[in-house]
Amino acid sequence: MGKYNVSKSLDVRGEVCPVPDVETKRALKSMKPGEILEVWIDYPMSKERIPETVKSMGHEVLEIEEVGPSEWKIYIKVNG
Template sequence: MADYNVTKTLDVMGEVCPVPDVETKRALKKMKAGEILEVLIDYPMSKERIPETVKKMGHEVLEVKDAGTSEWKIYIKVN
C-alpha cells in the first residue's frame, strides 16, 4: 500500500449513482496533470464504475483500497 500525495479529497459517502461518478468527473476536470484525487465512496457500484470512467477519460487509477465495511478509497492520478 502506497502513500499518495493527495491534492484533493472528494467525499461522496452516502451518495448513489450517478452522483459519485458525476462529481468525480467534475473534480478531475478542474485538476492539473500530475495531481492526485482521492475519492471516498460507500456505494458498491461506484467501486466498479468510477475506475472505468476515469480510464476512459485518460487518467490513471492508482489504487482502489478497502477503507472499512462497504467503504472504499479510490486514488486517481490526473494525466
Template sequence: MQAVRAGERYVLDLRGYVCPYPQLATLRALRSIEPGAVLEILTDNPPSCENVPSVVKREGHEVLAVEEVERGVWRIVVRKR
C-alpha cells in the first residue's frame, strides 16, 4: 500500500487491514513524503485509532486529528516533521 497524493495531502487507505499493518504502513509512507507534508490515513480498524497516533508521536511526527468520517471509518491526519 502506498500513499497517494491528493492535492496538498497524501492519502493512505488502510481499510480492511488490522494491526500491526496500519502502523507499519504509516511509518513507511511517512518515510516516503517530504517534511511538512500532511498524510491522511483511512482505517476501519478501531485499535488503529490509538496505535497509529501513538507510533507517529513516538517517531516525532505531529498528529493533527483523529475523526470518524463515516460509521466505522476513521481518518487520522498526520504532519511529517
C-alpha cells in the first residue's frame, strides 16, 4: 500500500503531449471529490503540463514522485 489511498490509476507512459494531459483531464472528470488519481508518466513535458492543467481545473497536486529514470507518478486529489 502506498502513501495515498488511490481511487484510480492512469498509465500514460509511452505517450507524448497532448495525450497524457487529455487522458488526465478525462479521468478527473469521472471522479468524485476527495478521490485520488495516480498518473504514471515518462514524458518530461507532462511533469510540468499536467500539474498546470490540474490546478486550472481546481484540483490539487499532492506529489510528483520520481519512480525511475525519466519516470514519475503524479498524485492528484479531486476537489469539489
